[in-house]
Amino acid sequence: MAERTCILVTGGAGFVGAALVRRLAASGYRIRVLDNFTTGDPAHLAGVDAELIEGDIRDPRALGAAIAGAGAVVHLAAAGSVVMSVADPAANFDVNVVGTFRVLDAARRAGAGRVVLASTGGALIGDAAPPVDERSLPKPISPYGASKLAGEGYAHAFAKAYGLRTISLRFANVYGPWSERKQGAITLFFRAIHRGEPIVIYGDGTSTRDYLHVDDIASALQLALEKDVAGGTVLHIASGTETSVSELADLCRAVAGRPDHPVEYRPRRPGEVERNFAAYDLARQVLGYEPTIGLADGLRRTWEWFRDEVFAPAEVS
Ligand SMILES: NC(=O)c1ccc[n+]([C@@H]2O[C@H](COP(=O)([O-])OP(=O)(O)OC[C@H]3O[C@@H](n4cnc5c(N)ncnc54)[C@H](O)[C@@H]3O)[C@@H](O)[C@H]2O)c1
Structure with missing residues (x-):
C-alpha cells in the first residue's frame, strides 16, 4: 500500500482543528498535531486517528520533530482573540508573528510541499466599505489583525525567496x-441562553459580520492543500453574507427555542470592526470553494451540538 501523506496541523486540538483533523483523517491522510493546549483540548480529537504532540510552535526543537517527514503543513496555532491582543500586544506578537515565522522557516528547511496559513478577513482589513476582497487595502485596527498581516507577509516572502508553496486563507467568523x-458571539449567546442570563451585545447591534460554518472552513483548507495554487496566494474564505449582531442574536434565540430571551446592550469595545463581510469569488475561481451550510441551518446544528455535548442534557429545560 502506498505511504499515506503526512500533514502537520499546528493548533490541531483547537476549534477549527477539531473539524479539519477529522476531515483530513477521513480522507486518508496521516495526521500529526502540534499543540500546546492553551486554548485547545486533546479531548477535541478523542477517537480520531491522529498523532498528538504536546509542544509550542515557538520551540524549534518541538517544531523540527513535528515537521519531520510531513508533506504539508496547515498552520492554525495562534493567539486568536482580538480583545486579548489589545490588552497584551506583546504576547500576541510572540505567538502569532514569531510563531508563524518559526513554522514557515521550519517548513522551508524540511522541504514541505505546501504550507496553508490561517489568516483573518475582518481584523486584517479593518474598517473598509464591505464587501472586502483580495484587492482591499489591509489596515488592521487591532494587534491581532496586524499579526496576521505580518504572517501573510512572511508567507509571500518565503514563496518568492525560497519557492515555498504557501497559501493564506482569510477566514470569516x-x-x-x-x-x-x-x-x-455565537458561543457566548448559546451559553447565555443555556444559563438563563441575558445575551450581551457590545454596541447597538448594527455592527455586522460574515459567519461561516467550520465544516466549510475545513473544506476550504483541504482544497488549499490539494489544489495546485501559486505560492504566496491570499484568498478570502467567507459566506459573502452580511449579518448584524442583532439578527444573529435573533437567529440564536430562534434555533434554541427561546425567541423572547432577554438581550442587554453594552458599550462598543475597541479594536472591533464595525461592518464586515467578504466576497469569495477568487477562492471559488482558484480553489473551487463554495460555502454549503446556510446560517440558520448551521446555527441549528451548532445549538444541538452544544445542547447534547456541552450542556448536560438534564440541565436543558
Ligand atoms: N475561529 C474564527 O472565527 C477564526 C477567524 C479568523 C481566523 N481564525 C484563525 O484560525 C486559526 C484557528 O482558530 P481557532 O478558532 O481554531 O482557535 P483555537 O484557539 O481554538 O485554536 C488554536 C489552537 O492553537 C493552539 N496554540 C496556541 N498557541 C500555541 C503555541 N504557541 N504553540 C502550539 N499551539 C498553540 C491552541 O492550544 C489551540 O488548540 C487561528 O490561526 C485563528 O487566528 C479563526
Whole structure:
C-alpha cells in the first residue's frame, strides 16, 4: 500500500482543528498535531486517528520533530482573540508573528510541499466599505489583525525567496461544534441562553459580520492543500453574507427555542470592526470553494451540538 501523506496541523486540538483533523483523517491522510493546549483540548480529537504532540510552535526543537517527514503543513496555532491582543500586544506578537515565522522557516528547511496559513478577513482589513476582497487595502485596527498581516507577509516572502508553496486563507467568523472554549458571539449567546442570563451585545447591534460554518472552513483548507495554487496566494474564505449582531442574536434565540430571551446592550469595545463581510469569488475561481451550510441551518446544528455535548442534557429545560 502506498505511504499515506503526512500533514502537520499546528493548533490541531483547537476549534477549527477539531473539524479539519477529522476531515483530513477521513480522507486518508496521516495526521500529526502540534499543540500546546492553551486554548485547545486533546479531548477535541478523542477517537480520531491522529498523532498528538504536546509542544509550542515557538520551540524549534518541538517544531523540527513535528515537521519531520510531513508533506504539508496547515498552520492554525495562534493567539486568536482580538480583545486579548489589545490588552497584551506583546504576547500576541510572540505567538502569532514569531510563531508563524518559526513554522514557515521550519517548513522551508524540511522541504514541505505546501504550507496553508490561517489568516483573518475582518481584523486584517479593518474598517473598509464591505464587501472586502483580495484587492482591499489591509489596515488592521487591532494587534491581532496586524499579526496576521505580518504572517501573510512572511508567507509571500518565503514563496518568492525560497519557492515555498504557501497559501493564506482569510477566514470569516467561524462557528460550529467544538467551539465551547471560544469567546465568539455565537458561543457566548448559546451559553447565555443555556444559563438563563441575558445575551450581551457590545454596541447597538448594527455592527455586522460574515459567519461561516467550520465544516466549510475545513473544506476550504483541504482544497488549499490539494489544489495546485501559486505560492504566496491570499484568498478570502467567507459566506459573502452580511449579518448584524442583532439578527444573529435573533437567529440564536430562534434555533434554541427561546425567541423572547432577554438581550442587554453594552458599550462598543475597541479594536472591533464595525461592518464586515467578504466576497469569495477568487477562492471559488482558484480553489473551487463554495460555502454549503446556510446560517440558520448551521446555527441549528451548532445549538444541538452544544445542547447534547456541552450542556448536560438534564440541565436543558
Ligand atoms: N475561529 C474564527 O472565527 C477564526 C477567524 C479568523 C481566523 N481564525 C484563525 O484560525 C486559526 C484557528 O482558530 P481557532 O478558532 O481554531 O482557535 P483555537 O484557539 O481554538 O485554536 C488554536 C489552537 O492553537 C493552539 N496554540 C496556541 N498557541 C500555541 C503555541 N504557541 N504553540 C502550539 N499551539 C498553540 C491552541 O492550544 C489551540 O488548540 C487561528 O490561526 C485563528 O487566528 C479563526
